[in-house]
Amino acid sequence: xxxxxxxxxxxxxxxxxxxxxxxxxxxxxxxxxxxxxxxxxxxxxxxxxxxxxxxxxxxxxxxxxxxxxxxxxxxxxxxxxxxxxxxxxxxxxxxxxxxxxxxxxxxxxxxxxxxxxxxxxxxxxxxxxxxxxxxxxxxxxxxxxxxxxxxxxxxxxxxxxxxxx
Numbered sequence: 001x002x003x004x005x006x007x008x009x010x011x012x013x014x015x016x017x018x019x020x021x022x023x024x025x026x027x028x029x030x031x032x033x034x035x036x037x038x039x040x041x042x043x044x045x046x047x048x049x050x051x052x053x054x055x056x057x058x059x060x061x062x063x064x065x066x067x068x069x070x071x072x073x074x075x076x077x078x079x080x081x082x083x084x085x086x087x088x089x090x091x092x093x094x095x096x097x098x099x100x101x102x103x104x105x106x107x108x109x110x111x112x113x114x115x116x117x118x119x120x121x122x123x124x125x126x127x128x129x130x131x132x133x134x135x136x137x138x139x140x141x142x143x144x145x146x147x148x149x150x151x152x153x154x155x156x157x158x159x160x161x162x163x164x165x
Contacts, residue, residue, distance in 0.1 A: 001069050003079050009105035010084045012037065013047045013057075016105075016145060021080060022055070024146035029056040029077035033065035033092055034084050062088055066095040086122075086129035093133060102133060104142040104153055116156040119144045127157070 004025040009017065012032050021027070030051060037043055038061045051057045056077060058068060068074065069081075081099070083089040089102060106119045113121040120142055122130075130153060134140055140153040 001072060001075060001079065002077060003069075003081055003099055005103060006081045006083075006089070006099045006101060007103040007105050008083045008086060008089055008107060010108055011106055012082050012084060013050055017080070017082070018051065020145045020147075025078065025080060027078045027080035028054070029058070029074055029079045030082065031065055031069065031074070031079055032057075032059040032082045033062045033088060034059070034082075035061045035088075036084075038064070062092050063095060066092050066097045069097055086126045086133070090129040090133055093136065093138070100137070100139060102138050102140045104130075104140065105144055117142055117144075120156060 004027050005021060007017075007021070011017075012034060013030060017030070022030070032047070037047065038059055044059050047059065048057045056074070058065070058074070060068065062083075065081075069079070083092065085107070093099070104120050107113075107121050107126070109115065109121040110123075113123045113126070115121050130140055134153075141150045142153050142156055143150045
């Protein structure tokens with residue numbers, strides 16, 4: 001499996017991914033692992049329609065995507081893998097999808113979430129999930145667009161969980 005970018009972005013496929021990240025990592029396949037989207041055929045169809053026809057797009061449940069990627073069916077592609085949440089990324093990892101790096105792109109504000117950067121809002125569960133992935137050996141960085149500086153995720157966090165404490 002040739003993962004060129006594994007990213008958490010709760011918008012999943014959108015203009016920033018298509019116009020900035022796809023060319024930056026030279027991806028020719030986008031894979032979305034999201035149980036909610038996979039169950040909504042209309043939203044899934046609309047999301048697939050937003051991607052240029054020259055690119056392969058796969059949208060499935062987290063379990064289905066893990067099976068697909070582990071089967072090496074897409075081994076000839078440069079894959080940009082998208083998750084909506086840290087919990088989804090951790091679930092895929094625990095199901096056997098091993099990736100070395102994880103990019104935190106956009107995690108929107110919601111009830112109980114604190115702002116850690118202009119595009120990253122996390123709650124305690126998100127922090128725990130990211131910490132678990134980091135402890136498993138995943139390098140986690142925050143970077144909204146390719147032109148931004150790649151920052152270790154812990155530098156976003158003040159206090160005992162942060163890198164400088």
